Amino acid sequence: MFSLGAIKIPTVAFLRKQLNTTALIEFGKYIQKVFPAVFSTEFIQHEVVGEYSYLFTVRGSDPQLMPYMLLAHMDVVPASEEGWKFPPFSAEEDEGYIYGRGTLDNKNSAIGILQALEFLLRRNYRPRRSFYIGIGHDEEVSGLDGGKQIAMLLQARGVKLSFLLDEGSGILDGVIEGIKSPVALIAVTEKGSLTLNLTVRSDPGHSSAPPKETSIGILAAAVSRLEKNPMPRLFGYGPELMMFEHLASEFAFPLNIVMKNLWLFSPLVSRIIERKPTGNSMVRTTTALTIFKAGIKFNVIPHLASAAVNFRIHPAQKVAEVLEIVKDTIDDDRVEITVTEAFDPLPISPWDDQALGVQIFRRTIMDVFPHVSSIAPGVCIGNTDSRHFTNLTDAIYRFNPVVLKADDVSRIHGWNERISVKDYEKQVEFLFQLIQNSDIDKLPKPHLSTHEL
Numbered sequence: 001m002f003s004l005g006a007i008k009i010p011t012v013a014f015l016r017k018q019l020n021t022t023a024l025i026e027f028g029k030y031i032q033k034v035f036p037a038v039f040s041t042e043f044i045q046h047e048v049v050g051e052y053s054y055l056f057t058v059r060g061s062d063p064q065l066m067p068y069m070l071l072a073h074m075d076v077v078p079a080s081e082e083g084w085k086f087p088p089f090s091a092e093e094d095e096g097y098i099y100g101r102g103t104l105d106n107k108n109s110a111i112g113i114l115q116a117l118e119f120l121l122r123r124n125y126r127p128r129r130s131f132y133i134g135i136g137h138d139e140e141v142s143g144l145d146g147g148k149q150i151a152m153l154l155q156a157r158g159v160k161l162s163f164l165l166d167e168g169s170g171i172l173d174g175v176i177e178g179i180k181s182p183v184a185l186i187a188v189t190e191k192g193s194l195t196l197n198l199t200v201r202s203d204p205g206h207s208s209a210p211p212k213e214t215s216i217g218i219l220a221a222a223v224s225r226l227e228k229n230p231m232p233r234l235f236g237y238g239p240e241l242m243m244f245e246h247l248a249s250e251f252a253f254p255l256n257i258v259m260k261n262l263w264l265f266s267p268l269v270s271r272i273i274e275r276k277p278t279g280n281s282m283v284r285t286t287t288a289l290t291i292f293k294a295g296i297k298f299n300v301i302p303h304l305a306s307a308a309v310n311f312r313i314h315p316a317q318k319v320a321e322v323l324e325i326v327k328d329t330i331d332d333d334r335v336e337i338t339v340t341e342a343f344d345p346l347p348i349s350p351w352d353d354q355a356l357g358v359q360i361f362r363r364t365i366m367d368v369f370p371h372v373s374s375i376a377p378g379v380c381i382g383n384t385d386s387r388h389f390t391n392l393t394d395a396i397y398r399f400n401p402v403v404l405k406a407d408d409v410s411r412i413h414g415w416n417e418r419i420s421v422k423d424y425e426k427q428v429e430f431l432f433q434l435i436q437n438s439d440i441d442k443l444p445k446p447h448l449s450t451h452e453l
């Protein structure tokens with residue numbers, strides 16, 4: 001059963017350095033209380049990193065096996081009081097669902113990992129393979145003080161990981177148009193990000209004698225040009241090609257043939273999937289106008305107008321290319337462009353018979369979710385703390401073992417975030433199995449499962 005108390009603690013992250021630190025401290029105390037075995041077992045070391053994040057080192061019995069890592073976070077995005085069926089920090093149960101901010105993102109993983117380990121410890125299980133658990137406290141505001149500090153600490157200790165598992169994708173049921181059965185998408189990369197600040201300055205003055213163009217008008221035209229001219233379609237040039245090829249047989253005729261031949265049909269397919277926001281995010285670098293500020297009084301022409309635009313960069317593109325396109329599209333020297341934050345798409349993790357993590361996830365998914373009909377590599381459309389761990393391993397995977405239906409995706413960061421009691425129990429079962437399945441030292445011989453037939 002979900003530790004409902006965890007949902008009731010409002011560990012909200014507003015901005016970097018604007019965190020509810022009282023709640024973060026309470027969360028730390030809470031996990032110590034509900035997972036006594038995790039905190040008292042002799043072969044598990046726990047450390048507080050960056051003041052509020054937690055790093056657990058679970059020392060396995062066989063030091064020859066390369067360790068792995070499970071990552072999650074305790075902080076949540078803010079939630080408005082209105083718009084929810086139940087208050088976001090009430091952890092109310094209704095018709096088999098627990099409602100609350102963090103039930104999907106990402107207290108389900110933070111608590112689920114510790115719960116699975118607690119169960120194993122109570123059964124006197126001692127893992128053979130060592131592993132680390134990282135529970136970040138500021139993932140929602142970039143992870144620089146939590147996740148990144150954990151990564152730097154491990155790096156300073158010379159740790160190398162065989163694989164790392166974080167949030168960022170899931171088991172999609174009815175989310176991809178044309179696929180009826182649930183499919184597990186394990187993201188092998190995540191999109192890059194570029195945030196720009198656009199500023200226009202013009203002479204202030206009386207609204208009764210306005211100039212032909214104002215700072216507001218110039219800026220509005222610039223951001224409108226960005227919105228009206230989306231970035232080029234790149235569908236088929238990144239790992240989404242692999243994803244759709246893996247999923248091809250899930251589509252009914254004739255779409256299955258189309259998906260198997262994306263070398264020919266990708267222009268057509270991209271025009272279809274770009275119609276929905278999640279599909280669009282697979283096709284291109286997305287453009288989101290997120291902040292617009294100007295003016296102080298109705299009869300004063302403002303001197304300054306500014307806006308923020310956030311681009312999520314397709315795996316086949318780089319920050320520099322996006323910036324060039326932006327400059328060409330705005331094409332107006334009066335608009336000052338400054339970069340607030342920028343990073344390229346993350347490296348693509350291995351997806352083959354030799355990839356230990358993939359084989360372990362595959363086996364565990366088949367054990368725990370037998371109704372899942374395909375397991376495919378995907379792309380995480382947002383960013384996660386895992387991006388800070390690239391110096392520790394090239395095998396970074398983003399997968400939350402939870403079934404997401406079409407309307408669940410918008411609950412993440414939205415209203416009425418919820419998880420069913422059954423789905424949470426499945427998540428714990430997955431983690432419970434995953435830890436045990438990771439104790440193999442050699443990969444099983446590849447074989448064709450019914451999932452691939």
Ligand SMILES: CCCCCCCC/C=C\CCCCCCCC(=O)N[C@@H](Cc1ccc(O)cc1)C(=O)O
Binds near residue numbers: 142169380384385409
């Ligand atoms: C063809 C259709 C395919 C549709 C695929 C849709 C899958 C949706 C499944 C799951 C939802 C994805 C959730 C992404 C997790 C993103 C986590 C997040 O919100 N991160 C923030 C904050 C952040 C974190 C770390 C950073 O380094 C930077 C920012 C974000 O803004 O990305």
Ligand SMILES: [Zn+2]
Binds near residue numbers: 073105106139167
């Ligand atoms: Zn998250």
Ligand SMILES: [Zn+2]
Binds near residue numbers: 077105140413
């Ligand atoms: Zn989030």
